[in-house]
Amino acid sequence: MFTKYEYGRIGEQCYREKLDNGLSLVVVPKKDFNRSLAFLSVNYGGADRRYKLNGQWIDTPSGVAHFLEHKAFELEGGEDAMTAMTKRGANVNAFTSSEMTAYHFDCIDGFFDNLETLIGFVTQPHFTEESVEREKGIIAQEIKMSEDDPDHVVYYGLLRGLFKKHPIKDPVVGTAESISEITAELLRSCHSSFYVPSNMTLVTVGDRDPIEVRDRAERLFSKNYSEAPAREAYKEKQEPAKKLVSSDMEVSERLFLAGAKTKSNLKGEEAVRFNLTAALSLNALLSEASPLYSELYSEGLVNETFSYDFESANGVSFFSFGGEAERAEEVVDRVIKEAERLSGGIDRAYFARRKKAAAGDELRALNSFDNLAYNLALGAAGGYDYFNAASIMKDISEEDVCGFLKTWLTPERLTLSVINRKER
Template sequence: MLKKREYARVGETAYTGSTESGLRLTVVPKPEFKRSMAFLAVNYGSVDRDFRLGGRLYSTPSGTAHFLEHRLFEVEGEDNALTTLSKRGADANAFTSADMTAYHFQCTDSFFENLELLLKFVSTPYFTAEGVERERTIIAQEIKMLEDDPEDVMYYALMRCLYERSPLRESAAGTVESIGDITAETLFDVHRAFYIPENMYLTVVGPQDPKRVLETAERLTDGAYRELPRREYGPAEGPLPAEVSASSQMDVGAPMFLAGAKGRAGLSGRESVKFELTATLALSSLLGSATPLYRELYDAGHINETFGYDLENAGGYSTLSFGGETQKPEYVCMRVLETAADLAARGIDPAFFARRKRTAWGSALRALGSFENMCCNIAAGGFSGYDYLDTVDVIDSVTEEDVRAFLAEYLTLDRCAISVVTPANK
């Protein structure tokens, strides 16, 4: 059964339901588009390294979820699924983040054939020792490529400052060493544990009949009951960073930094959306391109257009961060914290705050314009327990007091850590 819901404020309609087997799905019809997207998400990411299932504790190497994502395209006795989808003109891909693995395609033709293949290959593991070996060398190259990427290096160095134990410390791809321990058996274990319909979410956006999407998903998912794994993240971490700073030297043109802090832990549902929007409004009111602080630092030549901020919810934590290229990382970071304290104490000009909210509303609308964003956000909402298409209303509920309280609590010296990459001496 599919339930239809209209979202007048954003001009969308969605059909939501689930198969007998427990796979939840949302179809957002877009009759006026030629292009369709199907997005099959698994509530399993790089942080889910340890879990209990059937009374047994599994500990898997860093990079396992990502390795599985690479190998899953292999189909027994047939072409690799990526090849088949591409042959039909579909633009297919997959990614692994801290808390999600997703397989998706966009196409203008043969949608249902492609959808059948997507549902089939993701739920049918086929791993050979030889295939795993070959993939190991390909992924090792991907890891080496990332190790040369200063932003990636800087980001994980910050995560290692902020977190003492969480797997958020590690790159989703793992390391060349850690992936050395992954075998076909590891992949079968995690696939059996996490790739079950109740733990997955299908989103389709495009000119497709919602009923036919449900029928297809019904036909291609297995209804046998299976126990859901229990994830083990270890004891919760405190609010303060494990280390206050990190620095690396690389072949870069100019020094760059990323500073950050842990936000509130253990949020889910609309609460996590409200926290995310509060954080975004706080950071945009503090250091966004429309602020006096941005202008001060930009005019003085301390920042350039790479300067920005982010908030990320994953692995049971939220992490806020800001940074960019600068000759004076510590100074810029201190000015941000000083200004945060000042804003928290003095308050934010109401007209300015109203403009920030208007811009937040514009960004929310813009995000809906991308099929991939929409699919990913709907699935993330499904896993966390909120309806993404309904979240623009949450913007209205964030008050100036919420933003001040956020700045006072999280943008403080003791909460923050800083990661710097400086040019290597030649």
């Protein structure tokens, strides 16, 4: 059933349905906006490397999902879907994360034509052996470029420190060696296994008729139901693989990112609750409004590049914080001490106003179509409703936050990744 859901408190509504072929459909009407956006996500990303096909476990090189994303745009006869849609005035793009490949466009008019093109090129591959070989050069360039990017290097340094074998530690784009192993045949096999409606979500946002979106979706996807392969569930120890990962680059300031693994294999609302608890805990500890940040900033130990994040993907979760800091080790020590202090009890008024601000942030995030679509798609794949996040956050207490900091933010769990300055 194509069902309408209302969220009066945040002024949103949406329609949802799981079609017979297994496709998750989410339609968000937005009055008075010129743009419309469609976001088609495949629950298959860079870390989905080992899976079971016809009773056999298969290992694939790193970079396959991302490679497939590049080649999906190829249309029959060698034309490119991006070009075709850009000609109509649409903005088209795609990205691959460790757990998702997403194709999306936004446009002012011609929405349904573009939707047809989008669903068409994502579900029907047209690449050839030759075009796959040609693409290797382009992707090799992308890999090289990412290797020049200090943020990328410090991030994957942290992940290699945290995880021993989980493929989330390897760059989604792959490496020069790994992509050399990729063939058209492998890409086709991954496509036919994972690009099935039951493993996909279509989210649209904008002032378009929801019924028509639903009817088009039903018509444009295959009618068949089939399930995507099961993926390896990696077991990781709670302690990090390495405590310190460092490299040298020509950067203007020493750069660091520290972090720790948190809970794994959470599902549905339980996962949302944990994610929100993590976000609020890090917020109370490290946000710009926190006493610690104010001290570190005033002392010049950190600058405005300092930030923190919590990520949950592929059955694992971890938090990280970092930025430019010559005395990174000292910053990490101060964070640990402050976490210890807060886990003993958080000032009630401070926590209440941080929560009030976080509720404001959640509301502000609803302005962005891209953010809405991404989070609704993640929710559809993960079995929860993003629009309910705000009401779940209300129930998170000081005790939850103290508990999070006490359990997860401890010296033995932390890994430090640094980029040291190499003199020119």
